[in-house]
Amino acid sequence: MPTTWKERLKTHMPHDWSEEIDLFENQMILRKQDKLDEKVFAETRLRRGAYGQRYDNGHRHDGIKSRELKFPTATTKGAETEWDAPGMQRIKFPFGGMNPAQLELLADLAEEYADGIIHVTTRQAIQYHFVHIEDVPDLMRRLAAEGITTREACGNSVRNVTACPLAGVCRGEAFDTTPYAHAMFEYFLGHDDVQDFGRKFKPAFSGCEHEACGLVKMHDIGYLAQTRVIEGEVKRGFKLFVGGGLGTIPQQAKVLSDFVPEEELLPVTQAVCRVFARLGEKKNRNRARIKFLVEQLGINEFTRLVSEERATIPHDPRWLEYLNKLDRFTETPRIDARALSQKPELEGFESWFETNVYAQKQGGYYVVTVNLPLGDLSSEQAYKLADIARAYTPDTLRTTVEQNIVLRWVSEADLPRVYFDLKNAGLANPGAGTIVDITSCPGTDTCKLGIAASRGLAAELRTRLAAKNGSLDKAIKDLRIKVSGCFNSCGGHHIADIGFFGNSRKRNNRTVPHFQVVLGGTRKDNAGSYGMAVGAIPSKHVPDFLDAITGRYAAERLDGESFKDWVNRLGKLEIKKVLNDYTEVPLYETGPQFYSDWGDVREFSVGDIGVGECAGEVVSLFSLTIAQAEGTAFEALIALDEKRFKEADEKAYKAMLQAARSLVLSKNLDVGEDPNTIVSEFDRHFIQTELFFDKYARGKFAQYLTKRHEQNGKTVSEDSSRVLVEEAHLFIEAAHACDARLTAPPQGVN
Amino acid sequence: MNTPQRLKIKFFYQDDVPAAEQFLPLFHRWIQEDRLAEHLLLDVADYKHVPNSLATLLVAHEADLAFDTEGDKPGFSYIRKRAWPETQTLDARLEFSLAQALNAVEALELEDLPKLDLESLEIRFLDRLAIPDTQEELDTVLVATKKAVSQLYGTHDISICQLKEDKRRAFGLSIKVKRLCEEALAA
Numbered sequence: 001m002p003t004t005w006k007e008r009l010k011t012h013m014p015h016d017w018s019e020e021i022d023l024f025e026n027q028m029i030l031r032k033q034d035k036l037d038e039k040v041f042a043e044t045r046l047r048r049g050a051y052g053q054r055y056d057n058g059h060r061h062d063g064i065k066s067r068e069l070k071f072p073t074a075t076t077k078g079a080e081t082e083w084d085a086p087g088m089q090r091i092k093f094p095f096g097g098m099n100p101a102q103l104e105l106l107a108d109l110a111e112e113y114a115d116g117i118i119h120v121t122t123r124q125a126i127q128y129h130f131v132h133i134e135d136v137p138d139l140m141r142r143l144a145a146e147g148i149t150t151r152e153a154c155g156n157s158v159r160n161v162t163a164c165p166l167a168g169v170c171r172g173e174a175f176d177t178t179p180y181a182h183a184m185f186e187y188f189l190g191h192d193d194v195q196d197f198g199r200k201f202k203p204a205f206s207g208c209e210h211e212a213c214g215l216v217k218m219h220d221i222g223y224l225a226q227t228r229v230i231e232g233e234v235k236r237g238f239k240l241f242v243g244g245g246l247g248t249i250p251q252q253a254k255v256l257s258d259f260v261p262e263e264e265l266l267p268v269t270q271a272v273c274r275v276f277a278r279l280g281e282k283k284n285r286n287r288a289r290i291k292f293l294v295e296q297l298g299i300n301e302f303t304r305l306v307s308e309e310r311a312t313i314p315h316d317p318r319w320l321e322y323l324n325k326l327d328r329f330t331e332t333p334r335i336d337a338r339a340l341s342q343k344p345e346l347e348g349f350e351s352w353f354e355t356n357v358y359a360q361k362q363g364g365y366y367v368v369t370v371n372l373p374l375g376d377l378s379s380e381q382a383y384k385l386a387d388i389a390r391a392y393t394p395d396t397l398r399t400t401v402e403q404n405i406v407l408r409w410v411s412e413a414d415l416p417r418v419y420f421d422l423k424n425a426g427l428a429n430p431g432a433g434t435i436v437d438i439t440s441c442p443g444t445d446t447c448k449l450g451i452a453a454s455r456g457l458a459a460e461l462r463t464r465l466a467a468k469n470g471s472l473d474k475a476i477k478d479l480r481i482k483v484s485g486c487f488n489s490c491g492g493h494h495i496a497d498i499g500f501f502g503n504s505r506k507r508n509n510r511t512v513p514h515f516q517v518v519l520g521g522t523r524k525d526n527a528g529s530y531g532m533a534v535g536a537i538p539s540k541h542v543p544d545f546l547d548a549i550t551g552r553y554a555a556e557r558l559d560g561e562s563f564k565d566w567v568n569r570l571g572k573l574e575i576k577k578v579l580n581d582y583t584e585v586p587l588y589e590t591g592p593q594f595y596s597d598w599g600d601v602r603e604f605s606v607g608d609i610g611v612g613e614c615a616g617e618v619v620s621l622f623s624l625t626i627a628q629a630e631g632t633a634f635e636a637l638i639a640l641d642e643k644r645f646k647e648a649d650e651k652a653y654k655a656m657l658q659a660a661r662s663l664v665l666s667k668n669l670d671v672g673e674d675p676n677t678i679v680s681e682f683d684r685h686f687i688q689t690e691l692f693f694d695k696y697a698r699g700k701f702a703q704y705l706t707k708r709h710e711q712n713g714k715t716v717s718e719d720s721s722r723v724l725v726e727e728a729h730l731f732i733e734a735a736h737a738c739d740a741r742l743t744a745p746p747q748g749v750n
Numbered sequence: 751m752n753t754p755q756r757l758k759i760k761f762f763y764q765d766d767v768p769a770a771e772q773f774l775p776l777f778h779r780w781i782q783e784d785r786l787a788e789h790l791l792l793d794v795a796d797y798k799h800v801p802n803s804l805a806t807l808l809v810a811h812e813a814d815l816a817f818d819t820e821g822d823k824p825g826f827s828y829i830r831k832r833a834w835p836e837t838q839t840l841d842a843r844l845e846f847s848l849a850q851a852l853n854a855v856e857a858l859e860l861e862d863l864p865k866l867d868l869e870s871l872e873i874r875f876l877d878r879l880a881i882p883d884t885q886e887e888l889d890t891v892l893v894a895t896k897k898a899v900s901q902l903y904g905t906h907d908i909s910i911c912q913l914k915e916d917k918r919r920a921f922g923l924s925i926k927v928k929r930l931c932e933e934a935l936a937a
């Protein structure tokens with residue numbers, strides 16, 4: 001009997017997969033012997049989906065002081081990343097598809113290598129946390145033996161290919177996008193043309209224009225299924241979008257082509273990849289996503305370059321081969337469709353049926369959504385879910401971008417039994433697709449960049465909303481909430497009705513967790529429009545604020561008025577009034593709970609740096625002046641709202657100047673008000689010294705000001721003013737963060 | 751049969767069961783106080799929203815400790831993951847993990863929480879390369895387990911049976927210790 005997974009599984013996976021994993025294991029050995037550069041190893045590991053995790057630099061603030069984590073192995077797996085520190089492992093599931101055997105394997109691996117939890121991400125992938133790097137090769141081998149890869153799950157390449165979880169069964173789709181999404185995954189996995197990107201590249205498929213499931217407009221590349229009658233024949237193809245993305249500054253994707261015929265899907269995408277690899281930014285990570293290239297060139301020029309490139313690519317038979325096997329993904333139901341003869345007398349069935357069940361286009365069959373709190377399920381639940389999938393479906397499970405899992409092809413007559421079995425597994429939570437179905441990124445739980453506890457907040461809101469679910473107004477129930485732990489927007493806060501992203505503020509010389517409120521985003525129409533940041537409130541006030549804003553919406557909305565339209569009608573000034581009731585932070589002595597985050601009892605700190613007593617004077621001067629900047633930024637928002645774009649642009653610029661000045665004052669009290677002097681002093685004291693630089697974003701935020709300063713007098717458009725207003729808010733956040741860093745005591749002292 | 755790379759030892763609560771959230775401040779405090787000798791305590795993970803899980807987890811480099819609701823049987827688990835003693839034998843690993851688990855339980859007993867029933871426990875081999883395939887291998891495992899438990903509990907009055915609830919679950923044993931020797935435990 002083989003004694004290692006390597007021996008046991010060698011012949012159970014494609015040869016090249018096995019070789020790649022062996023190679024990775026060898027690179028690990030070389031790294032441990034210091035024969036492989038840590039940066040090279042880091043990129044290798046990322047391209048295998050093995051990510052860093054919070055505290056892997058060997059420091060953690062325990063609420064009293066920053067502690068050094070003295071790991072036994074004296075080497076690193078990347079810059080400032082300890083070898084022994086637990087990491088995150090991401091696993092690709094193209095279009096979110098998996099079968100029960102794969103789910104069972106995920107359960108085994110969660111138990112053996114992670115913390116017993118299988119986490120569904122906001123891009124239909126799976127993540128494990130607290131994985132030791134030395135367990136990774138075997139973990140990969142066991143996945144590979146079930147046809148699953150972690151390759152390019154992270155790193156600067158083509159990431160998981162997402163698609164609507166209803167593809168193939170949706171009542172509104174043009175056609176089933178599943179085989180196309182799979183072909184895309186297969187073709188580009190490890191392809192030479194996708195190895196030299198400056199940043200990641202995320203593709204998404206959608207079967208229709210108006211629903212939310214595919215979210216193609218917020219992706220680097222998006223495919224919207226279309227049919228056309230050409231010479232009397234119905235032809236399949238895709239409307240192709242490029243250059244969308246959330247991140248710090250969200251961008252709507254632009255249309256590259258109204259109709260790319262199916263035969264051209266892979267070659268045109270390949271041409272896009274080649275243009276991106278050749279012309280995309282490589283040095284400045286903050287401008288390296290394809291959205292910046294599309295913005296810089298303009299969509300017309302980008303399209304021209306793509307079509308020029310397309311003409312030069314030598315033919316590859318794989319472009320068409322998969323089209324002969326589209327029915328490979330056709331699903332045949334396990335059980336004949338039978339109608340439900342009478343309403344079952346099962347407690348909770350009705351409310352679950354109302355929200356978690358969708359009638360497929362195939363009569364008598366339903367899609368059941370397993371609503372997972374925070375996208376988590378345990379190994380034990382996964383075994384039970386695999387049993388349910390085997391019993392009632394043709395082995396078809398799909399993860400969703402809402403961090404849930406769906407079962408497809410459930411016969412109507414089986415719904416009560418499915419509900420009963422799910423309930424026994426603790427998996428029959430109602431409320432899928434409603435306000436309780438909150439998505440969240442990992443935030444400070446495990447993400448190295450997290451500022452506030454997005455999962456903690458999401459869990460708290462979910463608990464409170466679920467408790468009053470029955471009594472909630474229908475208009476409130478239909479809203480969606482998304483939470484990110486920082487401005488990077490992995491939780492997708494821009495496309496929620498009500499979004500939150502984590503930040504912090506200093507009050508009374510202590511750091512207080514806050515969330516920026518983002519209102520009025522739209523998931524429908526494939527992420528049709530983005531919400532606007534309206535102001536930050538302390539984390540502990542968020543649930544009350546949510547009650548207030550949703551309560552007003554329910555009471556004041558006109559018939560059929562969407563949340564977005566209501567927010568626009570109310571206006572930012574009125575919204576600000578609601579917000580103002582929740583901005584106060586009590587003194588530590590009277591409200592110590594405000595100084596901890598949700599789900600985390602430690603006193604809050606940013607970047608493991610506590611807040612000391614020594615910088616009171618600077619802080620108070622800073623607090624005074626930064627408040628002006630915040631006010632001006634808010635005025636910019638109002639101007640934007642009222643379509644006074646030039647004014648919005650000028651106010652946003654002024655807000656950044658004020659924020660910069662508030663920092664410069666700590667170095668040069670005589671700086672005055674002249675923009676040139678402020679910028680040059682800011683450059684001297686904060687840019688050249690890198691004091692203003694964010695640890696990970698580096699000088700990105702500083703560039704927002706310098707770029708705008710250089711462009712003074714340039715024509716202003718709706719788009720450019722919108723971007724600048726966003727930038728101004730982020731610049732102010734960065735000024736707060738910079739001040740917190742400058743006024744923090746040395747590490748180890750609270 | 752391989753020696754398991756990961757061993758889970760679970761003790762159970764009886765009628766009086768603490769809430770998962772009680773373990774959050776407790777585990778954070780244990781990190782602040784460096785409460786567990788021979789362990790590098792790293793972080794706390796909160797999964798109380800997940801039924802049948804390691805609901806509240808204290809992650810250390812060597813082991814994970816958890817308020818554990820798996821199998822709908824609330825308990826406290828010690829999961830040894832690495833940093834094993836030099837001797838690679840099954841006997842050594844079982845005895846070592848059980849000793850460490852009992853140390854953790856001892857720390858927990860000092861807290862203001864309901865008490866665990868130490869007379870019944872489960873041991874699982876969270877390593878599917880280390881499953882006893884033959885009767886002979888199973889006998890070896892039973893003997894090694896009995897030896898480790900007797901050593902730590904100071905009694906031979908022990909009954910052990912294989913957990914057979916679901917073939918997909920990691921190999922596990924249910925253990926009942928009839929006459930608990932308090933002195934041995936305290937030692």
Ligand code: SF4
Pocket residue numbers: 441442443444447448449450451454484485486487488489490491
């Ligand atoms: S949004 Fe920020 S905290 Fe959340 S996962 Fe992304 S980088 Fe991390």
